[in-house]
Amino acid sequence: MIAIGIDIGGTSIKGAAVNDKGHVFEVFSMPVEKGEDQETTIIKLRNLVKDYISSQKFDEEIVGIGMGIPGAIDSPRGIVSYSNNLKWRNLNVRELMKPLGYEVRITNDANAAALGEARFGAGKDYRDILMITLGTGVGGGIIIDRKLYEGNEGKGAELGHTIIKMGGRQCSCGRKGCLEAYASATGLIADAKIAMEKNKETALWDLSRTGLNAKVIFDAAQAGDKVAIRLVKNYVKYLSEGLMNYFNIFRPEAVVLSGGIAKAGDYLISKVKRYCKRNHYGYEGSPEVDILVSKLGYDSGKIGAASLFFE
Amino acid sequence: MIAIGIDIGGTSIKGAAVNDKGHVFEVFSMPVEKGEDQETTIIKLRNLVKDYISSQKFDEEIVGIGMGIPGAIDSPRGIVSYSNNLKWRNLNVRELMKPLGYEVRITNDANAAALGEARFGAGKDYRDILMITLGTGVGGGIIIDRKLYEGNEGKGAELGHTIIKMGGRQCSCGRKGCLEAYASATGLIADAKIAMEKNKETALWDLSRTGLNAKVIFDAAQAGDKVAIRLVKNYVKYLSEGLMNYFNIFRPEAVVLSGGIAKAGDYLISKVKRYCKRNHYGYEGSPEVDILVSKLGYDSGKIGAASLFFE
Numbered sequence: 001m002i003a004i005g006i007d008i009g010g011t012s013i014k015g016a017a018v019n020d021k022g023h024v025f026e027v028f029s030m031p032v033e034k035g036e037d038q039e040t041t042i043i044k045l046r047n048l049v050k051d052y053i054s055s056q057k058f059d060e061e062i063v064g065i066g067m068g069i070p071g072a073i074d075s076p077r078g079i080v081s082y083s084n085n086l087k088w089r090n091l092n093v094r095e096l097m098k099p100l101g102y103e104v105r106i107t108n109d110a111n112a113a114a115l116g117e118a119r120f121g122a123g124k125d126y127r128d129i130l131m132i133t134l135g136t137g138v139g140g141g142i143i144i145d146r147k148l149y150e151g152n153e154g155k156g157a158e159l160g161h162t163i164i165k166m167g168g169r170q171c172s173c174g175r176k177g178c179l180e181a182y183a184s185a186t187g188l189i190a191d192a193k194i195a196m197e198k199n200k201e202t203a204l205w206d207l208s209r210t211g212l213n214a215k216v217i218f219d220a221a222q223a224g225d226k227v228a229i230r231l232v233k234n235y236v237k238y239l240s241e242g243l244m245n246y247f248n249i250f251r252p253e254a255v256v257l258s259g260g261i262a263k264a265g266d267y268l269i270s271k272v273k274r275y276c277k278r279n280h281y282g283y284e285g286s287p288e289v290d291i292l293v294s295k296l297g298y299d300s301g302k303i304g305a306a307s308l309f310f311e
Numbered sequence: 312m313i314a315i316g317i318d319i320g321g322t323s324i325k326g327a328a329v330n331d332k333g334h335v336f337e338v339f340s341m342p343v344e345k346g347e348d349q350e351t352t353i354i355k356l357r358n359l360v361k362d363y364i365s366s367q368k369f370d371e372e373i374v375g376i377g378m379g380i381p382g383a384i385d386s387p388r389g390i391v392s393y394s395n396n397l398k399w400r401n402l403n404v405r406e407l408m409k410p411l412g413y414e415v416r417i418t419n420d421a422n423a424a425a426l427g428e429a430r431f432g433a434g435k436d437y438r439d440i441l442m443i444t445l446g447t448g449v450g451g452g453i454i455i456d457r458k459l460y461e462g463n464e465g466k467g468a469e470l471g472h473t474i475i476k477m478g479g480r481q482c483s484c485g486r487k488g489c490l491e492a493y494a495s496a497t498g499l500i501a502d503a504k505i506a507m508e509k510n511k512e513t514a515l516w517d518l519s520r521t522g523l524n525a526k527v528i529f530d531a532a533q534a535g536d537k538v539a540i541r542l543v544k545n546y547v548k549y550l551s552e553g554l555m556n557y558f559n560i561f562r563p564e565a566v567v568l569s570g571g572i573a574k575a576g577d578y579l580i581s582k583v584k585r586y587c588k589r590n591h592y593g594y595e596g597s598p599e600v601d602i603l604v605s606k607l608g609y610d611s612g613k614i615g616a617a618s619l620f621f622e
Contacts, residue, residue: 072596081596090596128463142560144455151562152582155597162556166476166549175590184567238477244486245473249560252463255348279486285383285392285401286466 004049004102005306006067007109007298008032013045015052016300018306019060020207022120024299028052038088042096050100054153064103066111066305067093075107075154084172091190092186106309107150109301111157113294114141116304117256121295126253130246132159133292134239135259137172138180142250148308160184182238185214185260190304191234192217195227202227202264218264224272240275258294265293314373315360315413316617317378318420318609319343321396324356326363329617330371334611349399361411375414377616378404379423384466386418393434395483406481416619418461420612422468424605425452426459428567429614434604437564442605443470445550448483448506448571449491453561471495475553493549496525496571502545503528506538513538524547526620529575543582551586558587558600569605576604 002025006015010031017025017303030048032041049065071083080086080095095140097104114123114131124131127146133139139157142149150156158182161173169187170176181187189212196204203225207216243255260269273291278284296303313336317326322343328336337522341359343352347503360376383392384538389405391397408415418426425434434440438457444450453460453472461467471491472484479488482496492498507515514536533538554566572579584602591597607614 003538013440062522074596110455144460149455149561152564153562153596153598156560157564161559162473163475163552164477166479168477174563241474241477247468248472249451249463249467251469253463261410285385285464287432287464289463 001310002058002062003306003309004062004299005112005302005304006045006049006065007112007305008067008069008086008107009109009229010070013206014302015049016302017056017058017062018303020310022303023302025058025304027054027302032086038086038091039096042091042093043176046097046100049097051098060284062102064105065097065100066308067104067106068104068301068305070109071203073104073106073108073111073154075150077153078104080107080147081082081108081153081155093300103309105164107148107154107305107308108139108141110139111141111148111150112156112304112308113139113258113296113300114143114256114304115307116296116300116302117258117294118143118146118176119307119310121300122301123254123255123294127249127292128252129254129256130159130250131256131258132246133259134183134185134257134261136184136186138184138242139259142159151269159246162245164238164245167203172263179238179242181237183235183242187238188214188217188231188235188261192228194233195231199227204228214261218261218267222267232268236268236271236275240272240277240279243272243291244276244280247280247286253287254292256292256294258297262293269293279310312621313369313373313374314617314620315364315373315425315523316613316615317356317360317376318423318612318616319378319380319397319532321381325613326360327613327617328363328367328369328373329614331621333614335613336481336533336614337367338452343397346381347403348557350407350608353402353404356476357408360408364411364524373413373618375416376408376411376465377619378415380404380417380620381420382444384417384419384465386416386461389415391417392464392484396543411600418465418616419450419452419468421450422452422610423615423619424450424569424607424619425468425615426456427607427613428506428569428605429454429457430436430618430621431612431614432611433567433602433603434565437601439561439563440565440567441470441561441563442569443554443557443568444570445494445496445572447497448496449489449495449553453578454509470557473553473556475549475556477505491551492567494546494553495517498549499525499542499546499572503539503542505543509533510538515539524598525572526574529572529578533578543579547579547582547586551583551590554602555591558597562597563600564598565601565603567603567605569608569611579581580604
């Protein structure tokens with residue numbers, strides 16, 4: 001069984017046929033032109049998918065087309081309600097893709113990635129998992145009983161937009177003190193800029209000459225730079241408190257971290273585990289939550305989107 | 312179809328036969344003796360249930376015994392891992408109740424109450440709901456697809472123990488800044504005491520001569536006392552920010568508020584609704600969440616415990 005899995009990002013669209021064993025066939029891609037009419041982008045994509053399917057010779061049946069899209073996605077109706085990233089609004093993706101003759105299912109991009117990891121990645125041995133994406137923003141996906149939980153009209157699982165510090169930092173969503181404002185790469189970089197202004201001697205000045213990003217900060221910390229170490233320590237505190245909130249709410253079997261910051265791997269994870277162990281919820285007898293790093297990386301979106309068709 | 316629903320509290324145990332239409336038959340109860348051996352309490356309860364069943368003449372078949380118990384409940388195994396309230400620890404309730412000859416299912420008390428409201432109360436027309444209990448503490452229950460979601464080993468849904476203000480007020484659970492520390496009656500009363508010390512002229516001094524509780528504070532606010540009005544305003548802010556976190560995580564169709572504070576009814580709910588409308592998550596197109604008050608009141612625990620047997 002094969003489904004086409006499409007991962008729509010802010011600047012490009014990538015897709016591939018994926019089979020129900022998680023195998024990814026040849027990948028196709030197209031850019032998202034800034035300012036282009038939203039319907040035009042989807043029609044271009046439709047033509048690309050049409051050409052892709054007819055150019056490939058699949059031995060298995062194509063059961064549908066799954067898509068992960070950033071923003072507020074009305075998945076039951078197949079409509080993008082609003083994507084701040086793409087500036088799409090009330091875009092009926094299902095209707096526009098209809099001429100291809102396949103069933104079309106869409107979901108939020110972080111949901112798709114979570115489903116991919118749950119079916120074929122770091123989460124495949126678990127029943128209930130959360131996935132938290134630590135990138136420009138903080139996204140989330142909820143897998144309950146091996147199925148995606150999306151909430152009413154597909155608008156749940158906004159795990160980055162929960163306040164951990166009332167009256168705190170302004171978040172892009174309008175609220176103040178959201179997890180995203182602290183645990184995203186954007187939040188970490190903002191913290192680093194403030195710390196650098198106060199510490200002219202930190203190695204971060206030198207290391208960031210070609211650009212300051214999360215990797216530079218984690219690399220500097222691992223190399224022993226004191227300012228970077230303090231930044232990472234603080235970051236671990238924010239992320240861990242957010243994670244422990246989710247542990248108490250869902251008590252999942254595992255949480256999978258993905259996105260740019262999760263690339264820090266064991267260096268980050270070991271610190272998060274230590275913080276959570278020391279500061280966990282007081283009740284005795286609650287099972288530990290496995291803290292894992294994404295296995296599928298950038299493929300998780302495509303695989304997860306296709307997995308919308310794999311029970 | 313009938314099940315016995317038992318609601319265990321810190322000072323008393325109440326139970327009743329409940330049928331699958333939500334009808335509650337004659338109620339039985341017994342005190343929980345402080346300091347009594349934990350097994351003894353359950354054996355006394357077992358005898359009480361035995362007498363109750365044999366004294367009643369039910370036309371319908373009894374399918375099992377359901378119990379809601381405060382604390383960390385290992386529901387799959389039927390064991391109370393730890394109850395701070397009752398000082399029970401590793402108590403195998405299922406095993407102890409076995410001689411009665413019925414299947415025994417147990418869950419956390421807030422979970423039971425949520426299931427009761429979902430099946431027969433304020434939540435009965437919805438698929439995905441949350442219940443938040445605003446009492447001495449803040450408890451929670453999660454209903455997904457009309458079923459109870461309990462998390463790994465039944466230890467999830469601790470909705471009160473999520474930090475909304477990092478580094479904030481000490482919570483009974485060991486963390487700092489939990490929703491419970493602000494949105495419980497205990498939190499409100501603590502705030503009131505501080506405000507009263509600063510405002511000797513507030514009507515709260517007079518009204519609280521026989522004891523300060525949430526009702527006194529809400530009544531004073533409704534009667535126009537400025538200090539009480541400010542307390543309620545502040546309380547609404549804490550509760551609403553916590554609720555909005557849950558809206559973004561679950562995007563449920565409805566949230567049901569219960570417990571002592573929810574008795575303030577429309578006076579509270581109207582303010583919470585207004586706050587949430589003004590300060591909601593920035594994404595467009597997210598459906599509103601109905602904010603409701605519990606309908607079953609103190610019966611919700613018994614009805615919900617019995618409902619563990621009603622699909």
